Amino acid sequence: MKIMLPYYNDITVFLSTIFKELEFKIDYLGKPGKKTIDLATKYSPESWCFDTKVMLGQAIEGINNKDDIITLPGAWGGANRNCFLGYLTRGVMQKKLEKIAKKKINLWFFNVNPAEIMLSGYTSAYKNLKELKKYSKVNMFRSKLIKATILGRNKMKFAAEIKNLILSSPEIIDKQNLFSLYDKFLEDMIYNADSNKDAEEIYNTVIEKIKNLKRKKIKKNITIGIVGDLAHTLFSLQPFLDIEKFLLSEDVKIIQPLTFYNYYNFNSKLYTKKNRIELKKIFPQNVSGSDAVTILSTIYLKDKVDGLIHIRTFGCLPEEIANEVLLSNKEIFPPILSLSYDAHTTEENLKVRIEAFVDIINHKNKHKRK
Amino acid sequence: MTKKCFMGIDVGSVSVKIAIIDKKGKVLLTFYERSKGKLVDKIKEMFLKIPKKFEIIGVGITGSARSFVGKIIGADLIKNEITAHASALAKFYPKARTVFEIGGQDSKIIIFRKGIPTDFAMNTVCAAGTGSFLDQQAGRLGIPIERFGRIALKSKKDLNVGGRCTVFAESDMIQKQQTGHEIKDIINGLCNNLVKNYLHNVAKGKDLEPPFVLIGGVAANKGIVKAFQKHLKSKIIIPKHYNVMGAIGMAFLILEEKQNFKTNFRGLEIAKYKMKRKFFQCKDCENNCDIIKVKIGKKTTYSGSKCGKFE
DSSP: OEEEEOOBTHHHHHHHHHHHHTTOEEEEOOSOOHHHHHHHHHHSOTTSOHHHHHHHHHHHHHHHTTOSEEEEEOOGGGOOTTOHHHHHTTTHHHHHHHHHHTSOOEEEEEOOOHHHHHHHTTTTTHHHHGGGGGGOOOSSHHHHHHHHHHHHHHHHHHHHHHHHHHHTOTTBSOHHHHHHHHHHHHHHHHHTOOSHHHHHHHHHHHHHHHHTSOBOOOSSOEEEEEESOTTTTTGGGTTTOOHHHHHHHTTEEEEOTTSHHHHHHHHHHHTOHHHHHHHHHHOOSOOOHHHHHHHHHHHHHTTTOSEEEEEEETTOHHHHHHHHHHHHTGGGSSOEEEEEEOTTOOHHHHHHHHHHHHHHHHHHHHHHHO | OOEEEEEEEEEOSSEEEEEEEETTOOEEEEEEEEOTTOHHHHHHHHHHHSOTTEEEEEEEEESTTHHHHHHHHTOSEEOOHHHHHHHHHHHHOTTOOEEEEEOSSOEEEEEEETTEEEEEEEOOSOOTTSHHHHHHHHHHHTOOHHHHHHHHHTOOOOOOOOOSSHHHHHHHHHHHHHTTOOHHHHHHHHHHHHHHHHHHHTTTTOOOOSSEEEESGGGGOHHHHHHHHHHHTSOEEOOTTTTSHHHHHHHHHHHHHOOSOOOOOOOGGGGGSOEEEEEEEOOSSTTOOEEEEEEETTEEEEEOOSSSTTO
16 A cells, blocks of 8 residues: 655654554655645635645645555644644545545544654554554554554654754755755655664764764854744745745754654643743633644743744634734744745745844844944 | 945835945935836846946845846845845934835835834735835826826825725726716825725734834825825824835945955946846756746856755
8 A cells, every 4th residue: 555645844754654664655745845735726725724725735646646545634632623624634624635536535644642652652642543554454553553653753853853953053054955964864764764773874874964064153143943833844834935944044043842853852841830820821711732832832932042933824723823822922022923824925025024034133132242 | 536335236026226335334326217027137227327436346135136136246245125124224214113115016114123123024915005006006097106196195085995905906996986086086095095004914013103214116105105194193204215225225234244355246347248048947846946047248147946956
């Protein structure tokens, strides 16, 4: 069986490990591009949030590639009542895709909270992952799944460490090469890392290569935190702008707490009693879902960064809520740039905003130093 | 004898602006010309008008086509429009607290506190309230854009014309014309609603505090200025160089940031070179980027690739 594997940053590495262990053939789509957006806008109703549209575009790419199983991320644990995608997981997407493909589609929603996988091992995630059993021909499915989950976690840790290293290295001159190394590393992790030893070797090789890249001196760099888009880690922004690469080229260090692995790592730091009290003050509603996570991560980052970029796709209600809460409490946060995007967004438009935001922070810091 | 100078260029969507300043920051020369879609040709034409006594020792460029043109002419500094405008305003109007900029295809707001830019916003995909839309409507009504503002001032009525969306605004204007409203009232209504749209969208959530400064080509439109004053109940300052602030800002930035360096600028002589352009689509990945290859003199420049392959 051939399974479609979309790009969702470090989650991709985890999923690929599960798929390989269950002996599926992997069709890795890579980062979404113009083609994905074209398919997304062609087939999605206007009212869908942009993330969901791009996911539909990816699913159609998978169908066009004749994949037997189409992978889509669901709303994790159904925790967020405001998430549009959460409703679509309950059957709408299936019907929509079958209507487009004019055949039955095997759809699998990856629906696991990162903290569950990282903290509890396979047990709590098992219910979701075992939905793949009906497509897999492997014997001892459960033991294979345990093995894959443990290996997947380790591989994801390596991927996250490489990414965090990249994000904190604006002094590396050749950003293009740096990100090409990361893309190649991801592919190696997906296709060639069948054991911890393989993964470690791939990891060490890329670390060595990054170490050998030429660096420049940066007098005073600034640090910017990227928040929002917890579930999908910037995947739908990719066709317009690689924001991480762009920020690094502006000599900015980046902290991105909401990738899959980082979220687990930051989890205990995010949900401290102090942060929760602060969250309650500015967001007194029931605390759950990605809106709360975005606000919490902003609270967590506020004393660690010079500025924050809140990424939100057009139509994402949880992120709209988070945005309103952040903007109405902006006096307690460092400067926040709220970046909303959809299919009509242009690279130039995003770049102007980000570049101006970085300039304003640099200007402020320069003034403070004076 | 030549005079060492810095040049700032603002390549906007409808116009090209050039400013030349000396080493002390004195503005020596400014140009504002409409590009009519022929950007590089227009720049070459404007370069020919620059007196030879000015020796350009540094060039900064801003505007929507900054990267493309910057590469072609060998600019030393390429920056966004917000930073460029902020740089000029910090020099000329350090007391300004709120700056409105309405250009050809976008509009911005920059908030200053104690002479430092602290916040900004831009219009998103909507072009309602920008210069292009006013141009388009002036063309449709058969009125030169230069007269648009003066006609609006003659109106005594407060006609409501939809300004939230260009399409709706146009159909509303047509409907108002059909039902016999006077042109001056329609234009005045349009100016009012464009300003309202700007304040409700671009300026939404910003702390609007006087002194207010309005810059960009649209600042020449007296109808728009009057509408701003009406809605903000405050005086609006229109600077002397309101339409070339971006270019002046870039000249200041290059003056500040790039002292004692050798310029990459290819010289004003570039205007005399022949230019060859070629467009092709890169098929190496699914992005299918539209690449522009430009050859001026012996130098070839590429633009348009997402991945940096043609950098």
